[in-house]
Amino acid sequence: MRNICDRIIKIIKKQFRINNKNISLSSDLKKDLQADSLDFIELIMLLEEEFNIELFDMNPEEIKSIQNLVTYISNELKKNK
Template sequence: MVSFKNTLKDGVSLQIFKKTKNDLSVNYTKKDKDFLRRKQIGSSLKSTFDDIKQIISKQLSVEEDKIQTDSNFTKDLGADSLDLVELIMALEEKFSITISDQDALKINTVQDAIDFIEKNKKQDA
């Protein structure tokens, strides 16, 4: 079993366990509210994250290992407004989804993109 632990902003701790090739277990802990949520995720979410990392790396010329789920496109990855438009277009093409201008304004981090894509992939299915 492989384990990864990282403390994110606002006292949130993220721990990932890789049980098998296609089975991940994720623990989110928010210390200030003693909130613990355990969620099982399969290869779909990991695949989405990997695909998004590849797109970001190509569009923004950033090494994939520098891209984390809490990375902000402008603050952490150096994207400007044109980069963001091109990134949204690349995500729409890769995942066969439509991202409205209003929704695009809400996608500020890699996790925002993952959440939006996962939600809309499920609605399209």
């Protein structure tokens, strides 16, 4: 799961242009990263491409933190094995 986490954080840092700001699993996508709905859609598209999965049933309101995102994607990857 660590590899998944590292890949997600790398994508988030690039998408939100975060250079020196520390982000962690507990970082809130809206509060800490100021992500709006368009940012979230773009992030989902990047994650789908990175992990070769479809996240069309993901509810943005349920994904508050990076940890939520890691858990969700990990579960989706397990389903697709």
